[in-house]
Amino acid sequence: MILAAAAASSAFSGWAFYLAQQSINALQLGSIYALIALGYSMVYGVLTMINFAHGDLFMLGAFACLLIAAFLPLPFVVILLLVILLIGLLGALIERVAYRPLRGGPRVSAIITALGCGLVIENLTLVNFPYAQRMPALFTSTSYQVAGLTISTLQLLIIGISVALMLGLDFFIYKTRYGIAMRAIAFDARTVPLMGVPADRIISLTFLIGAGLGGAAGMLYGLAYPVIAPSMGVLVGWKAFIAAVIGGIGSVRGAVLGGFILGGVEIMVVAFLPSTYRDLISYSLLLVILIFKPYGLLGRAPNQKV
Amino acid sequence: MSALTVENLTVSYGDIHAVKGLSFEVREGEIFTLIGANGAGKTSTLRAISGLLRHGGCVRLGDRDLEGIAAEAIVSLGMAHVPEGRGIFGNLTVLENLKLGAWIRRDHKAIAEDLDRMLTALPRLRERLTQPAGTLSGGEQQMLAVARALMSRPRTLLLDEPSMGLAPKLVKEIYHVIREINQTGVTILLVEQNANIALKLAHRAAVLETGTITLAGDSAELLADPRVREAYLGA
Numbered sequence: 001m002i003l004a005a006a007a008a009s010s011a012f013s014g015w016a017f018y019l020a021q022q023s024i025n026a027l028q029l030g031s032i033y034a035l036i037a038l039g040y041s042m043v044y045g046v047l048t049m050i051n052f053a054h055g056d057l058f059m060l061g062a063f064a065c066l067l068i069a070a071f072l073p074l075p076f077v078v079i080l081l082l083v084i085l086l087i088g089l090l091g092a093l094i095e096r097v098a099y100r101p102l103r104g105g106p107r108v109s110a111i112i113t114a115l116g117c118g119l120v121i122e123n124l125t126l127v128n129f130p131y132a133q134r135m136p137a138l139f140t141s142t143s144y145q146v147a148g149l150t151i152s153t154l155q156l157l158i159i160g161i162s163v164a165l166m167l168g169l170d171f172f173i174y175k176t177r178y179g180i181a182m183r184a185i186a187f188d189a190r191t192v193p194l195m196g197v198p199a200d201r202i203i204s205l206t207f208l209i210g211a212g213l214g215g216a217a218g219m220l221y222g223l224a225y226p227v228i229a230p231s232m233g234v235l236v237g238w239k240a241f242i243a244a245v246i247g248g249i250g251s252v253r254g255a256v257l258g259g260f261i262l263g264g265v266e267i268m269v270v271a272f273l274p275s276t277y278r279d280l281i282s283y284s285l286l287l288v289i290l291i292f293k294p295y296g297l298l299g300r301a302p303n304q305k306v
Numbered sequence: 307m308s309a310l311t312v313e314n315l316t317v318s319y320g321d322i323h324a325v326k327g328l329s330f331e332v333r334e335g336e337i338f339t340l341i342g343a344n345g346a347g348k349t350s351t352l353r354a355i356s357g358l359l360r361h362g363g364c365v366r367l368g369d370r371d372l373e374g375i376a377a378e379a380i381v382s383l384g385m386a387h388v389p390e391g392r393g394i395f396g397n398l399t400v401l402e403n404l405k406l407g408a409w410i411r412r413d414h415k416a417i418a419e420d421l422d423r424m425l426t427a428l429p430r431l432r433e434r435l436t437q438p439a440g441t442l443s444g445g446e447q448q449m450l451a452v453a454r455a456l457m458s459r460p461r462t463l464l465l466d467e468p469s470m471g472l473a474p475k476l477v478k479e480i481y482h483v484i485r486e487i488n489q490t491g492v493t494i495l496l497v498e499q500n501a502n503i504a505l506k507l508a509h510r511a512a513v514l515e516t517g518t519i520t521l522a523g524d525s526a527e528l529l530a531d532p533r534v535r536e537a538y539l540g541a
């Protein structure tokens with residue numbers, strides 16, 4: 001009996017190690033989904049609009065990193081900050097020139113415009129990079145054995161940077177005056193100007209931050225899966241969008257939760273089942289979540305105004 | 307001295323002319339009330355004055371023409387507006403709502419003092435400071451909306467039907483607060499359907515009917531006027 005228990009426990013620990021190892025991969029993928037999902041959710045929060053160009057901004061983050069690294073021998077952190085800044089400014093610019101003039105117009109115009117902006121970005125990139133590109137390794141990643149698990153510097157960095165960015169954003173949104181204004185716009189944009197708050201500036205800032213985080217995610221994704229192509233924004237972008245919906249679109253913490261859930265489910269399905277089942281099972285599960293929580297896990301029903 | 311001058315104000319929603327050439331003046335330090343029934347154009351008038359609605363005619367704050375000045379910039383000129391339905395941000399805490407009201411200010415020490423004074427006057431808000439404002443009762447929300455507007459230290463305050471949806475006892479309470487605010491030197495433009503209580507509080511008043519002023523004068527005169535008594539006071 002003792003022997004049987006020992007055998008069971010060692011079988012269990014083998015299984016547990018495998019699960020733990022896969023969890024690290026899930027954290028890596030989940031944190032990237034979460035970073036992208038934040039951009040969808042923040043923009044939806046302030047404008048109740050889906051920024052369909054967001055996936056392509058994510059893709060541009062990877063290409064921006066590729067270009068910067070090719071021409072300027074800068075340290076990793078500097079490149080990351082440059083990518084965040086560049087993609088963030090581009091996101092804010094798109095809002096200014098493409099979305100703002102249509103505000104107050106029919107909703108479908110905004111959707112078409114966003115899709116159009118995405119296609120323009122994707123095809124401009126395609127013209128310049130007709131073939132998939134190899135992402136440069138910005139540093140030599142070493143692997144560590146910790147309690148029998150393998151984890152690389154790159155994985156630690158991706159998870160660490162993502163979590164740091166998310167904590168920073170959470171602080172920004174819940175503790176600073178700009179964050180308060182952003183949440184106020186999400187609740188009732190019409191009343192915000194009466195507080196003396198320049199709503200348009202806050203909306204620009206929202207796009208800047210959302211796109212910047214998407215760009216950072218693109219760079220990290222490119223480092224983790226180092227073959228990048230202009231089409232990568234579409235599939236990954238859709239998945240992150242779905243993560244945002246699962247978490248409750250408009251909710252910042254929901255986007256993070258949704259990103260980690262989606263990353264976790266995808267990795268675990270592949271770990272334990274044939275990989276062709278990945279999308280089928282992930283999305284079925286997510287549909288089930290939506291049946292029970294139609295506004296997503298942390299989302300709230302739209303304002304019922306009197 | 308005139309705190310707020312409105313000349314020939316017009317507001318249209320497509321083909322609907324909601325405000326048709328309104329003129330009135332609110333004097334420094336007084337409470338002026340516009341009374342009118344549902345759909346008379348009270349809210350449209352206030353929203354036009356505070357820059358939320360495109361309008362015709364002229365609005366001056368003191369001697370400053372507000373033409374072309376954005377709503378958020380008008381707040382910095384010393385005007386605050388408590389909108390119809392209170393406009394509380396239900397997802398923010400009571401404290402966050404109040405802080406947002408002080409957006410245009412940078413004098414952190416004075417803001418903290420104002421906040422403390424406000425909360426001492428309204429202890430029910432202090433007890434609920436970290437609660438989402440959406441969980442407050444209607445009366446508490448109205449108090450919060452007024453307190454939030456005061457956080458910008460306005461010299462002129464616009465109030466859109468502060469009595470709406472409140473029990474008589476709460477209406478009395480909020481009107482008491484409005485009188486106290488006025489006594490600190492804040493000029494008040496109040497629009498109301500509840501003519502009885504508004505006329506008793508205000509110094510001067512005007513009656514608004516389908517976008518035009520039909521009667522104007524001292525509140526006491528209007529209270530005694532048989533036309534007002536018949537149409538608005540049910541006498």
Ligand SMILES: Nc1ncnc2c1ncn2[C@@H]1O[C@H](COP(=O)(O)OP(=O)(O)OP(=O)(O)O)[C@@H](O)[C@H]1O
Pocket residue numbers: 319322323324342343344345346347348349350351390499
């Ligand atoms: N957004 C809008 N679009 C079209 N018509 C509007 C709009 N807002 C108001 N109106 C119309 O303008 C007129 C004046 O409305 P307003 O809200 O200013 O009246 P009010 O005096 O504030 O009424 P209440 O006492 O019910 O608040 C009404 O006939 C109303 O139907």
Ligand SMILES: [Mg+2]
Pocket residue numbers: 348349350390466467
């Ligand atoms: Mg009204």
